Amino acid sequence: MTAPTLDTAPDTGRGTGAPRFLADLLRVFNANKLSWLGLVLFVGLCLAAVFAPLLATHDPIDQSILYRLRPPSDSHWLGTDSYGRDVFSRILYGARISLIIGLASIALGLVVGGALGILAGYRGGWVDQAIMRVMDVLLSFPTLIMGLLVVAMLGASMLNLIIAIAFTVVPKFARIARAPTIAVRERDYIEACRALGYSDLRIMVVHILPNVLGEILVLASLWTATAIRIEASLSFIGLGVAPPTPTWGGMIREGFEYILDAPWLSIYPGLAVLLLVFSLNLLGDGLRDAIDPKLRE
Amino acid sequence: MPSTPNSASDPAPDNAGVSDTVLSVRGLTTAFNRRGHFHAAVRHVGFDLQRNETLCLVGESGCGKSVTALSLMRLLPGRRQCRVSGSAWFDGQDLLALSEPAMTRLRGARLSMIFQEPMTSLNPVLPIGAQVGEPLVFHRGLSRQEAEREALRLLDLVKIPDAARRLRQFPHQFSGGMRQRVMIAMALACRPDILFADEPTTALDVTIQAQVLALLNDLRQERNLSLVLITHDLGVVASVADRVAVMYAGEIVEQAPADRLFARPSHPYTEALLRSIPRSDRDVGELRAISGQVPPIHRMPAGCRYAPRCPVAEAACLDATPALAPLPGDPAHAVRCRVRNPAAASEGRIGHA
Numbered sequence: 251m252t253a254p255t256l257d258t259a260p261d262t263g264r265g266t267g268a269p270r271f272l273a274d275l276l277r278v279f280n281a282n283k284l285s286w287l288g289l290v291l292f293v294g295l296c297l298a299a300v301f302a303p304l305l306a307t308h309d310p311i312d313q314s315i316l317y318r319l320r321p322p323s324d325s326h327w328l329g330t331d332s333y334g335r336d337v338f339s340r341i342l343y344g345a346r347i348s349l350i351i352g353l354a355s356i357a358l359g360l361v362v363g364g365a366l367g368i369l370a371g372y373r374g375g376w377v378d379q380a381i382m383r384v385m386d387v388l389l390s391f392p393t394l395i396m397g398l399l400v401v402a403m404l405g406a407s408m409l410n411l412i413i414a415i416a417f418t419v420v421p422k423f424a425r426i427a428r429a430p431t432i433a434v435r436e437r438d439y440i441e442a443c444r445a446l447g448y449s450d451l452r453i454m455v456v457h458i459l460p461n462v463l464g465e466i467l468v469l470a471s472l473w474t475a476t477a478i479r480i481e482a483s484l485s486f487i488g489l490g491v492a493p494p495t496p497t498w499g500g501m502i503r504e505g506f507e508y509i510l511d512a513p514w515l516s517i518y519p520g521l522a523v524l525l526l527v528f529s530l531n532l533l534g535d536g537l538r539d540a541i542d543p544k545l546r547e
Numbered sequence: 548m549p550s551t552p553n554s555a556s557d558p559a560p561d562n563a564g565v566s567d568t569v570l571s572v573r574g575l576t577t578a579f580n581r582r583g584h585f586h587a588a589v590r591h592v593g594f595d596l597q598r599n600e601t602l603c604l605v606g607e608s609g610c611g612k613s614v615t616a617l618s619l620m621r622l623l624p625g626r627r628q629c630r631v632s633g634s635a636w637f638d639g640q641d642l643l644a645l646s647e648p649a650m651t652r653l654r655g656a657r658l659s660m661i662f663q664e665p666m667t668s669l670n671p672v673l674p675i676g677a678q679v680g681e682p683l684v685f686h687r688g689l690s691r692q693e694a695e696r697e698a699l700r701l702l703d704l705v706k707i708p709d710a711a712r713r714l715r716q717f718p719h720q721f722s723g724g725m726r727q728r729v730m731i732a733m734a735l736a737c738r739p740d741i742l743f744a745d746e747p748t749t750a751l752d753v754t755i756q757a758q759v760l761a762l763l764n765d766l767r768q769e770r771n772l773s774l775v776l777i778t779h780d781l782g783v784v785a786s787v788a789d790r791v792a793v794m795y796a797g798e799i800v801e802q803a804p805a806d807r808l809f810a811r812p813s814h815p816y817t818e819a820l821l822r823s824i825p826r827s828d829r830d831v832g833e834l835r836a837i838s839g840q841v842p843p844i845h846r847m848p849a850g851c852r853y854a855p856r857c858p859v860a861e862a863a864c865l866d867a868t869p870a871l872a873p874l875p876g877d878p879a880h881a882v883r884c885r886v887r888n889p890a891a892a893s894e895g896r897i898g899h900a
Contacts, residue, residue, distance in 0.1 A: 438667040444622055445662070446682050446733060447654030456681070460672040541672060 285536025291529035295522075299345035308336035310343040311494045319512045329514040331504065337514060340496035341522050347491055348498040351408070352478045352526070355415035359477075360470050362416065363423025368454050368462065370424065371431025382428065385421035393418045393476075394483050401489040411490050415477050426469055430462040464538035471530035475523055498523050569740050569773050570596040570619075574633035575643075577611075577618045579844070585630055586844040588614050590797045592633070593871075596741065601767060601774040603784045603805070605820070606794035609841055612777045615794070616743040618643075620660050621650050637741070656686040659734035663746040665726035669718035675702075675729055676714030682736040701732040705762060724755035728762065735766060742767075745777045760787055781824050785809060793817045796841050796852040799871055803880040813874060813882040815857045851884070859886050867892075 280286075298305060307327065314334030322329045328337040370381040388396065400414035434440065435458070443453045482499020484490035491497050498519045505515030575592040578585035589611040596602050604612040614623070619642060623629045635642040637658070642650070662668050669678060679701050680694030689697065695714065702710035705728040718726060727747060734742055744763065748756035764787050767774050778784060784791055788805040793814065801814040812818045819837045839856040842848060848855055854864040864885060871883040872890035882888040 438662060438664050439670045441622070442662060442668045442730065442733075443670075445620060445654060445660040446685075447651050447656060448681070448685055449651060452685060457670050457673070461670070 282536050282539055284532050285539075288529045288532025288536060291525060292533060295345060295526055295529065296349065298342055299349050302339075302342040302346060306336075306339035306342050308339045310335060310340045310496050312336075319508060319515075321512070322514060328518045329512065331501070331512075331515050332508060335496075337501070337518055340501060341498070341519055344496035344498045344501060344519065345522065347408075347495065348478050348481065348523075349526070351412055351415065351481045351497070352474045355412045355477045355481075356419065356470050356474050358412065358416035359419035359473075360423050360466060363420040364427045364459075364462075364466055366420070367424035367427025368431045368458055371428040372435055372450065372454050372458060374432075374435075378428075381424065385424045388417075388421040389425075393480060397480055397484050398487070398489060401484060406489050408491070411481060411484060414484065414489075415480050418480060419473055419477065422473065423466065423470075426466055427462055430465055431458055434458050434461045460541060464541050467534040467537050468531070471527060471534035474530055475527040478523055478526075567598040568595045569598050569637065571636040572596075572619065572633070573635075575615065575618060575635065576632045577614050577623065578630045580628050581845055584845070586847075588797050588844055589618060591871075592794075592797075592799055594792055594799065594802065596773050596775065597789075598740075598773055599767060599771050600789045601764070601776055601787050603788035603791045604775065604777045604794055605779065605781065605784055605791055607779055607820075607841065610794045611797040612779075612794055613745050614797075616660060616745055616775060616777055620654060620658060620743060621645075621647075622660070652686070655682050655734075655739075656737040657739050658741050658743070659737075659739040660743040660745065661727070661730045661734050661747050663749050665723050665730055665750060668730055669721075669726055671718050673717075674714065675716055675718065675721070679714075679729060679732050679736065682733055686737050697736070698732075701736055702729070704735070704766070705729070705732045707732075723751050724759060727751060727755075727759055731759075731762065731766070735770065735772075738770060739772070741773045741775065743775045743777070746779070747776070748783065749778070749780070756783070757786075763787070781820060793820070796847065797844075798852060798883065799881075800853065800883045801881065802871065803877075807877070807880055811880070813880070813887045814853075814884045815859050815887070816853050819858075853884075861886060863892075 307325075312335060314330070317326065317330045317334040318332055320326055320330040320334075326336050326338065328341065330336055331340070366381050366385070370378040391399070396418045397414040400417045401410055404410040404413060440453060440457060443457055448457075478497075478499045479502075480499075481490050481497060482503045485493075485497060485500045485503075491500065493500075501519040502516045502523070505512070505517075505519070508515055572595070573593045575589060576587050577589040578587045592611070592615055594602065604615060606612050617623050618631045619635050621631075621642065623631065631643055633643060637653075640649075642653070642658075645653070669675070676695050676698045677691075680689070680691070680698035683689040683694045683697050684691060698714055699710050702713060707713055707725060707728055713721075718729075721729065727750075731747075742763075747763070748759050751759060760783060763774060763776075766772060774787075776783070776787065784805065791801075791803060791805050791808045792799045793801040793808075793816065795816045801808065801812070801817045803813075808817065809821070812821050816837075819835070822835050823837060825834055837856060842852065842855065848865065850863075850865040850867050851857070851860070851869050854860040857864065867885070869883050869885045869888075869891040871881050872888055874880045874882055874888055875890060883891055885892040
């Protein structure tokens with residue numbers, strides 16, 4: 251490849267696009283204070299998960315028959331569960347698994363489902379029909395049954411659990427990505443791209459994806475909560491994470507049995523999920539705004 | 548020369564030496580599916596495009612100007628909706644017979660096209676610099692940094708002031724005229740041989756129109772470019788065209804060097820078109836609209852397609868399709884009218900597959 255010689259005009263040799271782009275992103279983040287709050291909350295949760303051994307006041311799987319179902323107190327900040335385990339420590343340790351499973355499964359589902367949706371929407375015709383009918387079939391299964399099926403086929407492990415949960419959200423992401431793609435596909439600039447000879451792949455990745463990513467990201471932040479809930483359900487029927495290991499979803503589900511007597515069992519891990527989703531939602535909003543150039547000024 | 552007999556079965560015209568023809572279109576027919584039947588929106592279109600020449604395709608809305616360009620760029624939908632036949636020789640290959648990957652390599656690199664609507668022809672979420680440099684990244688394999696440097700030169704080339712700052716901006720920060728300049732910069736990035744410009748100035752203010760046309764004309768000369776300018780504006784034609792092809796209902800009805808077409812319009816439709824434009828520099832008498840409408844695609848008359856609206860039509864015009872034939876004594880001026888051009892009386896071979 252030789253660089254084509256182009257006309258006139260001295261090269262002013264100004265810098266490249268990438269750092270500048272990050273600077274733009276930061277600027278939008280600054281404009282929207284709430285997205286900073288989202289970032290701080292999210293990083294806080296991640297740090298809590300990483301430093302759980304240092305922050306935890308008790309061993310998360312240490313049982314004590316004497317301290318069953320204790321309400322929050324000085325020694326057990328968020329109370330204890332039916333085995334006398336410290337809820338605060340379990341939430342910290344549970345963050346490790348729930349964050350990984352929630353984020354990884356949603357990320358995987360977003361990539362696969364988003365790609366399928368954009369492909370279906372962009373190509374249309376039989377490609378669209380084929381992809382979306384398969385997605386419809388997947389959607390027609392209840393989420394839990396679908397996850398069950400996948401874990402049953404692949405076996406129970408952390409990775410398989412992530413794959414199973416991703417599997418249940420792929421059709422949702424495909425639907426969400428397809429609709430705006432169909433709208434964007436008809437725009438003049440996509441026609442102009444074709445006239446410039448760009449490949450379909452390039453048009454989809456470079457020109458359509460940034461136009462539909464905002465909507466997908468916001469929903470991804472909401473569906474992270476769903477992913478954590480599905481993990482709990484699969485764990486409950488023995489296909490997820492094995493019982494003594496704490497997960498947020500698992501804790502909420504265990505707490506249901508004692509919801510009237512010891513509501514803190516479900517409420518505090520529930521608040522943790524809420525906090526995660528809230529932070530992701532603010533982040534997603536901020537990212538969507540950052541993608542929209544009209545808000546960058 | 549439009550008069551050169553040349554059917555689709557002929558081998559590729561030998562472009563080297565003999566003439567400087569960059570594109571040779573013969574018998575281009577594009578038919579669209581309408582309720583299971585294919586109807587030709589463009590029929591037997593043929594022309595030769597010389598290097599560094601501006602050919603104007605003129606006609607009213609729906610006459611097939613844009614479809615002609617889209618057919619040659621192969622930007623129309625697939626065979627179920629649309630069928631293209633004929634030949635279009637470019638650089639020793641028939642554009643209409645090329646594989647899609649081969650065509651993708653030509654599009655944007657050696658054949659480019661710009662559109663009517665500059666306001667919506669740029670991706671709103673990408674900075675201008677990335678979009679202008681992108682053809683070079685895709686077709687020439689330049690790195691993003693190199694492409695960005697070239698983008699700066701290209702913006703200078705299309706006379707966008709303060710190009711270095713403009714590169715970082717987004718389409719919504721550009722006016723219509725500036726966006727059309729950006730589109731031109733993108734289309735010319737890879738130094739194409741041919742630029743199809745589909746009504747590039749229609750959406751712009753009159754003052755901006757003149758600037759953009761002048762820019763296109765300058766770039767054509769500088770870069771040895773061949774320009775196919777699609778327009779319905781005869782004022783545009785008069786200011787930039789070297790040669791003009793007037794289209795009506797999917798056919799070329801008259802083709803001539805611009806000065807001769809304006810001096811001696813010979814097809815009744817061309818005459819009517821010229822009479823329907825207001826002139827400020829001289830009195831043209833009463834402005835006259837052309838009565839009637841272009842027949843719909845599925846109900847084309849059997850004979851001359853203009854006959855039902857034609858003031859000079861004779862009975863024979865309704866029966867036999869006239870050929871696009873050169874006027875006696877003027878081989879460069881071809882007219883598809885049996886009344887005005889005796890040579891057109893028989894359905895000839897010109898422009899036919």
